[in-house]
Amino acid sequence: MHKKLFIPGPTEVRQEVLDAQAKPLIGHRMGAFTELYTGIINKLKELLKTDNFVMVLTASGTALMEAAIRNCVKKDVLCCVSGAFGDRWYKIAQKCDKNADAITVDWGRAIKPEMIEEKLKAKKYEAVTVVQNETSTGVRAPIEEIGAMLKNYPDTLLLVDTVSSLMGDKIDITECGIDVCLTSSQKAFALPPGLAVGIISNQALEKAKGVTGRGHYADFVGIKDYFDKKGQTPTTPAITLMYALDKQLDRIKQEGMENRYQRHLKMAQYVQEWAKKNFALFAEPGYESVTVTCIKNTRNIKVADLNKELGKRGFAISNGYGKLKEETFRIAHMGDLTLSEIEELIKNIDEILGL
Numbered sequence: 001m002h003k004k005l006f007i008p009g010p011t012e013v014r015q016e017v018l019d020a021q022a023k024p025l026i027g028h029r030m031g032a033f034t035e036l037y038t039g040i041i042n043k044l045k046e047l048l049k050t051d052n053f054v055m056v057l058t059a060s061g062t063a064l065m066e067a068a069i070r071n072c073v074k075k076d077v078l079c080c081v082s083g084a085f086g087d088r089w090y091k092i093a094q095k096c097d098k099n100a101d102a103i104t105v106d107w108g109r110a111i112k113p114e115m116i117e118e119k120l121k122a123k124k125y126e127a128v129t130v131v132q133n134e135t136s137t138g139v140r141a142p143i144e145e146i147g148a149m150l151k152n153y154p155d156t157l158l159l160v161d162t163v164s165s166l167m168g169d170k171i172d173i174t175e176c177g178i179d180v181c182l183t184s185s186q187k188a189f190a191l192p193p194g195l196a197v198g199i200i201s202n203q204a205l206e207k208a209k210g211v212t213g214r215g216h217y218a219d220f221v222g223i224k225d226y227f228d229k230k231g232q233t234p235t236t237p238a239i240t241l242m243y244a245l246d247k248q249l250d251r252i253k254q255e256g257m258e259n260r261y262q263r264h265l266k267m268a269q270y271v272q273e274w275a276k277k278n279f280a281l282f283a284e285p286g287y288e289s290v291t292v293t294c295i296k297n298t299r300n301i302k303v304a305d306l307n308k309e310l311g312k313r314g315f316a317i318s319n320g321y322g323k324l325k326e327e328t329f330r331i332a333h334m335g336d337l338t339l340s341e342i343e344e345l346i347k348n349i350d351e352i353l354g355l
Protein backbone atom coordinates (compact mmCIF):
# COMPACT_ATOMS: atom_id res chain seq x y z
CA MET A 1 0.00 0.00 0.00
CA HIS A 2 1.25 3.48 -0.82
CA LYS A 3 1.86 5.58 2.26
CA LYS A 4 0.77 9.14 1.59
CA LEU A 5 3.69 11.40 2.42
CA PHE A 6 3.24 14.00 5.13
CA ILE A 7 7.00 14.19 5.51
CA PRO A 8 9.02 17.31 4.66
CA GLY A 9 10.26 15.92 1.39
CA PRO A 10 9.88 14.14 -0.83
CA THR A 11 6.24 15.14 -0.86
CA GLU A 12 3.28 13.58 -2.62
CA VAL A 13 3.40 13.87 -6.41
CA ARG A 14 0.04 13.71 -8.17
CA GLN A 15 -0.45 10.94 -10.71
CA GLU A 16 -0.82 13.23 -13.72
CA VAL A 17 2.54 14.81 -12.87
CA LEU A 18 4.16 11.40 -12.49
CA ASP A 19 2.63 10.39 -15.80
CA ALA A 20 4.06 13.45 -17.53
CA GLN A 21 7.51 11.91 -17.12
CA ALA A 22 6.63 8.92 -19.24
CA LYS A 23 6.80 10.71 -22.60
CA PRO A 24 9.49 9.73 -25.13
CA LEU A 25 12.78 11.53 -24.70
CA ILE A 26 13.99 14.47 -26.74
CA GLY A 27 17.58 15.55 -27.24
CA HIS A 28 18.77 18.36 -25.03
CA ARG A 29 20.29 20.07 -28.07
CA MET A 30 17.07 19.91 -30.07
CA GLY A 31 14.70 22.79 -30.64
CA ALA A 32 12.06 20.88 -28.71
CA PHE A 33 14.17 21.10 -25.57
CA THR A 34 14.83 24.81 -26.05
CA GLU A 35 11.09 25.28 -26.26
CA LEU A 36 10.47 23.18 -23.16
CA TYR A 37 13.22 24.80 -21.08
CA THR A 38 12.62 28.42 -22.04
CA GLY A 39 8.91 27.80 -21.43
CA ILE A 40 9.70 26.51 -17.93
CA ILE A 41 11.90 29.50 -17.14
CA ASN A 42 9.22 31.94 -18.31
CA LYS A 43 6.56 30.18 -16.27
CA LEU A 44 8.77 30.25 -13.16
CA LYS A 45 9.41 33.97 -13.61
CA GLU A 46 5.73 34.67 -13.99
CA LEU A 47 4.63 32.58 -11.01
CA LEU A 48 7.38 33.86 -8.73
CA LYS A 49 6.97 37.41 -9.98
CA THR A 50 10.65 37.98 -10.65
CA ASP A 51 12.78 39.48 -13.41
CA ASN A 52 15.93 37.89 -12.01
CA PHE A 53 17.82 35.20 -13.89
CA VAL A 54 16.19 31.80 -13.27
CA MET A 55 17.96 28.48 -13.75
CA VAL A 56 16.98 24.86 -13.23
CA LEU A 57 19.91 22.66 -12.31
CA THR A 58 19.85 18.89 -12.43
CA ALA A 59 20.89 18.35 -8.82
CA SER A 60 19.40 18.48 -5.36
CA GLY A 61 19.14 21.78 -3.49
CA THR A 62 22.42 21.31 -1.61
CA ALA A 63 24.29 21.76 -4.90
CA LEU A 64 22.89 25.28 -5.13
CA MET A 65 23.75 26.01 -1.50
CA GLU A 66 27.33 25.23 -2.42
CA ALA A 67 27.09 27.07 -5.72
CA ALA A 68 25.78 30.21 -4.00
CA ILE A 69 28.89 30.27 -1.82
CA ARG A 70 31.32 29.48 -4.62
CA ASN A 71 29.80 32.05 -6.99
CA CYS A 72 29.09 34.90 -4.62
CA VAL A 73 31.80 34.88 -1.96
CA LYS A 74 35.50 35.57 -2.34
CA LYS A 75 36.28 35.48 1.34
CA ASP A 76 33.88 36.61 4.04
CA VAL A 77 30.42 35.20 4.58
CA LEU A 78 28.05 35.32 7.53
CA CYS A 79 25.91 32.23 8.07
CA CYS A 80 22.71 32.21 10.11
CA VAL A 81 22.50 28.92 11.96
CA SER A 82 19.27 28.06 13.74
CA GLY A 83 19.01 24.41 12.77
CA ALA A 84 20.46 21.58 10.72
CA PHE A 85 20.28 23.25 7.31
CA GLY A 86 21.71 26.56 8.46
CA ASP A 87 24.53 24.54 9.95
CA ARG A 88 24.94 22.63 6.70
CA TRP A 89 25.39 25.92 4.80
CA TYR A 90 27.94 27.15 7.35
CA LYS A 91 29.91 23.91 6.96
CA ILE A 92 29.70 24.09 3.17
CA ALA A 93 31.18 27.60 3.29
CA GLN A 94 34.03 26.31 5.42
CA LYS A 95 34.61 23.37 3.09
CA CYS A 96 34.75 25.83 0.19
CA ASP A 97 37.62 27.51 2.04
CA LYS A 98 35.75 30.72 2.84
CA ASN A 99 36.07 32.71 6.05
CA ALA A 100 32.68 31.82 7.43
CA ASP A 101 31.32 33.31 10.64
CA ALA A 102 28.12 32.01 12.18
CA ILE A 103 25.29 33.53 14.17
CA THR A 104 23.96 30.66 16.21
CA VAL A 105 20.76 30.45 18.21
CA ASP A 106 19.16 27.50 19.96
CA TRP A 107 17.22 25.20 17.69
CA GLY A 108 13.60 26.33 17.64
CA ARG A 109 14.49 30.03 17.83
CA ALA A 110 14.55 32.45 14.91
CA ILE A 111 17.45 34.71 13.99
CA LYS A 112 16.27 38.33 14.00
CA PRO A 113 17.50 41.16 11.77
CA GLU A 114 19.08 42.97 14.76
CA MET A 115 21.36 39.99 15.39
CA ILE A 116 22.55 40.08 11.79
CA GLU A 117 22.94 43.85 11.81
CA GLU A 118 25.13 43.71 14.90
CA LYS A 119 27.55 41.47 12.99
CA LEU A 120 27.41 43.62 9.87
CA LYS A 121 28.27 46.71 11.87
CA ALA A 122 31.36 45.00 13.23
CA LYS A 123 32.66 43.49 9.98
CA LYS A 124 32.09 43.76 6.25
CA TYR A 125 30.57 40.59 4.79
CA GLU A 126 30.14 39.84 1.11
CA ALA A 127 27.08 37.73 1.77
CA VAL A 128 24.70 36.50 4.44
CA THR A 129 23.13 33.04 4.25
CA VAL A 130 19.62 32.55 5.65
CA VAL A 131 17.49 29.42 5.71
CA GLN A 132 14.04 30.90 5.25
CA ASN A 133 12.27 27.74 6.39
CA GLU A 134 14.35 25.61 8.74
CA THR A 135 12.91 22.16 8.10
CA SER A 136 14.61 20.65 11.14
CA THR A 137 12.84 22.96 13.60
CA GLY A 138 9.73 24.23 11.81
CA VAL A 139 10.90 27.82 12.14
CA ARG A 140 10.23 30.48 9.52
CA ALA A 141 12.94 33.14 9.38
CA PRO A 142 11.64 36.74 9.26
CA ILE A 143 13.00 37.14 5.74
CA GLU A 144 10.96 40.27 5.00
CA GLU A 145 12.52 42.10 7.95
CA ILE A 146 15.98 40.71 7.26
CA GLY A 147 15.69 41.87 3.64
CA ALA A 148 14.55 45.33 4.71
CA MET A 149 17.48 45.69 7.13
CA LEU A 150 19.97 44.52 4.49
CA LYS A 151 18.92 47.35 2.18
CA ASN A 152 21.23 49.47 4.37
CA TYR A 153 24.13 47.19 3.40
CA PRO A 154 23.96 47.25 -0.39
CA ASP A 155 27.30 45.46 -0.90
CA THR A 156 26.22 42.45 1.11
CA LEU A 157 24.38 39.80 -0.89
CA LEU A 158 21.41 37.96 0.59
CA LEU A 159 21.56 34.20 -0.09
CA VAL A 160 18.39 32.39 0.89
CA ASP A 161 17.53 28.70 1.17
CA THR A 162 13.83 28.28 0.42
CA VAL A 163 14.17 24.54 -0.17
CA SER A 164 11.16 23.57 1.94
CA SER A 165 9.01 26.62 1.31
CA LEU A 166 9.12 28.14 -2.17
CA MET A 167 5.77 27.57 -3.94
CA GLY A 168 4.05 27.01 -0.58
CA ASP A 169 4.99 30.01 1.53
CA LYS A 170 4.67 33.50 0.11
CA ILE A 171 8.15 34.88 -0.47
CA ASP A 172 8.51 38.13 -2.38
CA ILE A 173 11.97 37.70 -3.90
CA THR A 174 12.10 41.24 -5.27
CA GLU A 175 10.72 42.99 -2.20
CA CYS A 176 13.03 41.05 0.13
CA GLY A 177 15.99 41.80 -2.12
CA ILE A 178 17.05 38.15 -2.32
CA ASP A 179 20.17 37.76 -4.46
CA VAL A 180 20.21 33.99 -4.59
CA CYS A 181 16.98 32.18 -3.82
CA LEU A 182 17.34 28.43 -4.09
CA THR A 183 15.02 25.47 -3.78
CA SER A 184 14.59 21.77 -4.54
CA SER A 185 11.88 20.12 -6.58
CA GLN A 186 10.82 17.53 -3.99
CA LYS A 187 9.22 19.84 -1.44
CA ALA A 188 6.55 22.51 -1.96
CA PHE A 189 6.82 22.16 -5.74
CA ALA A 190 5.39 18.63 -5.25
CA LEU A 191 7.72 17.03 -7.79
CA PRO A 192 10.12 14.11 -7.63
CA PRO A 193 13.63 14.91 -6.37
CA GLY A 194 16.39 15.75 -8.82
CA LEU A 195 15.97 19.39 -9.81
CA ALA A 196 17.11 22.55 -8.06
CA VAL A 197 15.82 25.99 -8.96
CA GLY A 198 17.93 29.10 -8.51
CA ILE A 199 16.74 32.70 -8.87
CA ILE A 200 19.75 34.97 -9.14
CA SER A 201 19.93 38.75 -9.09
CA ASN A 202 22.00 40.87 -11.46
CA GLN A 203 24.10 41.99 -8.52
CA ALA A 204 24.95 38.37 -7.68
CA LEU A 205 25.78 37.64 -11.33
CA GLU A 206 28.02 40.70 -11.53
CA LYS A 207 29.74 39.70 -8.32
CA ALA A 208 30.26 36.14 -9.59
CA LYS A 209 32.16 37.42 -12.61
CA GLY A 210 34.89 38.62 -10.26
CA VAL A 211 35.03 35.48 -8.11
CA THR A 212 37.55 32.79 -8.98
CA GLY A 213 37.08 29.12 -8.16
CA ARG A 214 33.41 29.14 -9.11
CA GLY A 215 33.86 25.64 -10.52
CA HIS A 216 32.16 24.44 -13.67
CA TYR A 217 28.95 22.49 -13.10
CA ALA A 218 27.09 25.20 -11.21
CA ASP A 219 28.91 28.28 -12.46
CA PHE A 220 26.17 30.92 -12.56
CA VAL A 221 27.99 32.97 -15.19
CA GLY A 222 28.54 30.00 -17.52
CA ILE A 223 24.97 28.78 -17.09
CA LYS A 224 23.56 32.23 -17.86
CA ASP A 225 25.80 32.68 -20.91
CA TYR A 226 24.69 29.34 -22.28
CA PHE A 227 21.06 30.12 -21.65
CA ASP A 228 21.33 33.54 -23.28
CA LYS A 229 22.95 32.04 -26.37
CA LYS A 230 21.03 28.78 -26.74
CA GLY A 231 18.06 28.71 -24.38
CA GLN A 232 19.41 25.44 -23.00
CA THR A 233 21.50 24.09 -20.12
CA PRO A 234 25.27 23.61 -20.60
CA THR A 235 25.16 19.96 -19.43
CA THR A 236 22.62 17.18 -20.00
CA PRO A 237 19.57 17.90 -17.84
CA ALA A 238 17.07 15.42 -16.36
CA ILE A 239 14.69 15.84 -19.28
CA THR A 240 11.94 13.63 -17.88
CA LEU A 241 11.90 15.66 -14.67
CA MET A 242 11.62 18.79 -16.80
CA TYR A 243 8.45 17.31 -18.34
CA ALA A 244 7.06 16.90 -14.84
CA LEU A 245 8.12 20.42 -13.84
CA ASP A 246 6.50 21.91 -16.93
CA LYS A 247 3.26 20.07 -16.20
CA GLN A 248 3.32 21.06 -12.55
CA LEU A 249 3.88 24.74 -13.34
CA ASP A 250 0.73 24.65 -15.48
CA ARG A 251 -1.17 23.06 -12.62
CA ILE A 252 0.15 25.66 -10.17
CA LYS A 253 -0.87 28.46 -12.52
CA GLN A 254 -4.31 26.94 -12.75
CA GLU A 255 -4.61 26.86 -8.97
CA GLY A 256 -3.29 30.42 -8.68
CA MET A 257 -0.39 31.42 -6.46
CA GLU A 258 -2.57 33.29 -3.98
CA ASN A 259 -4.86 30.26 -3.61
CA ARG A 260 -1.82 28.05 -3.18
CA TYR A 261 -0.46 30.27 -0.39
CA GLN A 262 -3.86 30.39 1.32
CA ARG A 263 -4.18 26.60 1.13
CA HIS A 264 -0.78 26.24 2.80
CA LEU A 265 -1.72 28.73 5.52
CA LYS A 266 -4.96 26.89 6.26
CA MET A 267 -3.18 23.54 6.50
CA ALA A 268 -0.52 25.04 8.78
CA GLN A 269 -3.13 26.66 11.04
CA TYR A 270 -5.04 23.41 11.32
CA VAL A 271 -1.99 21.33 12.27
CA GLN A 272 -0.65 23.97 14.62
CA GLU A 273 -3.95 24.38 16.46
CA TRP A 274 -4.12 20.62 16.89
CA ALA A 275 -0.49 20.47 18.04
CA LYS A 276 -0.99 23.25 20.59
CA LYS A 277 -4.07 21.51 21.98
CA ASN A 278 -2.49 18.09 22.27
CA PHE A 279 1.27 18.68 22.45
CA ALA A 280 3.26 21.93 22.02
CA LEU A 281 4.99 23.67 19.14
CA PHE A 282 8.75 23.56 18.91
CA ALA A 283 9.02 26.85 17.00
CA GLU A 284 9.34 30.18 18.78
CA PRO A 285 5.86 31.77 18.83
CA GLY A 286 5.32 34.03 15.84
CA TYR A 287 7.89 32.22 13.69
CA GLU A 288 6.00 29.05 12.81
CA SER A 289 6.66 27.56 9.40
CA VAL A 290 3.84 27.55 6.86
CA THR A 291 4.93 24.24 5.31
CA VAL A 292 6.11 22.01 8.16
CA THR A 293 5.14 21.80 11.81
CA CYS A 294 7.66 20.55 14.33
CA ILE A 295 5.83 19.24 17.39
CA LYS A 296 7.31 18.87 20.86
CA ASN A 297 6.74 15.33 22.02
CA THR A 298 5.31 16.42 25.37
CA ARG A 299 3.38 13.17 25.80
CA ASN A 300 6.48 11.08 25.31
CA ILE A 301 4.83 9.00 22.64
CA LYS A 302 6.91 6.53 20.65
CA VAL A 303 6.97 8.28 17.29
CA ALA A 304 8.22 5.15 15.53
CA ASP A 305 5.21 3.21 16.86
CA LEU A 306 2.82 5.95 15.80
CA ASN A 307 4.32 5.99 12.34
CA LYS A 308 4.07 2.20 12.11
CA GLU A 309 0.36 2.33 12.90
CA LEU A 310 -0.12 5.23 10.51
CA GLY A 311 1.71 3.22 7.86
CA LYS A 312 -0.86 0.43 8.16
CA ARG A 313 -3.49 3.05 7.38
CA GLY A 314 -1.57 4.51 4.43
CA PHE A 315 0.10 7.59 5.96
CA ALA A 316 3.67 8.60 6.80
CA ILE A 317 4.83 11.43 9.04
CA SER A 318 8.37 12.26 10.10
CA ASN A 319 10.35 11.90 13.29
CA GLY A 320 12.47 14.76 14.62
CA TYR A 321 15.59 15.75 12.70
CA GLY A 322 19.01 14.70 14.00
CA LYS A 323 19.36 15.53 17.67
CA LEU A 324 15.60 16.20 17.91
CA LYS A 325 14.74 12.66 16.76
CA GLU A 326 12.94 11.61 19.96
CA GLU A 327 12.14 15.04 21.30
CA THR A 328 9.95 16.12 18.39
CA PHE A 329 8.06 14.85 15.38
CA ARG A 330 7.14 16.65 12.19
CA ILE A 331 4.07 16.86 10.02
CA ALA A 332 4.60 18.44 6.62
CA HIS A 333 1.73 20.27 4.95
CA MET A 334 3.21 21.31 1.69
CA GLY A 335 3.02 20.79 -2.03
CA ASP A 336 -0.29 19.62 -3.39
CA LEU A 337 -1.74 18.28 -0.13
CA THR A 338 -5.19 19.55 0.74
CA LEU A 339 -6.81 20.53 4.02
CA SER A 340 -9.09 17.49 3.86
CA GLU A 341 -6.09 15.19 3.49
CA ILE A 342 -4.54 16.86 6.55
CA GLU A 343 -7.81 16.48 8.47
CA GLU A 344 -7.87 12.79 7.59
CA LEU A 345 -4.30 12.35 8.80
CA ILE A 346 -5.02 14.11 12.09
CA LYS A 347 -8.19 12.07 12.61
CA ASN A 348 -6.12 8.90 12.25
CA ILE A 349 -3.46 10.16 14.65
CA ASP A 350 -6.18 10.99 17.18
CA GLU A 351 -7.60 7.50 16.86
CA ILE A 352 -4.23 5.80 17.25
CA LEU A 353 -3.20 7.90 20.24
CA GLY A 354 -6.68 7.92 21.79
CA LEU A 355 -6.82 11.74 21.86
Ligand SMILES: Cc1ncc(COP(=O)(O)O)c(C=O)c1O
Pocket residue numbers: 008009060061062063085131133134135136161162163164184
Ligand atom coordinates in the same frame (compact mmCIF):
# COMPACT_ATOMS: atom_id res chain seq x y z
C1 LIG B 1 15.86 23.77 4.46
C2 LIG B 1 16.59 22.76 3.65
N1 LIG B 1 17.71 23.11 3.03
C3 LIG B 1 18.40 22.25 2.27
C4 LIG B 1 18.00 20.95 2.13
C5 LIG B 1 18.78 20.03 1.28
O1 LIG B 1 18.09 19.83 0.09
P1 LIG B 1 18.43 18.62 -0.88
O2 LIG B 1 18.18 17.37 -0.10
O3 LIG B 1 17.48 18.84 -2.03
O4 LIG B 1 19.86 18.76 -1.28
C6 LIG B 1 16.84 20.51 2.76
C7 LIG B 1 16.40 19.12 2.65
O5 LIG B 1 15.58 18.62 3.38
C8 LIG B 1 16.11 21.45 3.53
O6 LIG B 1 14.98 21.08 4.14
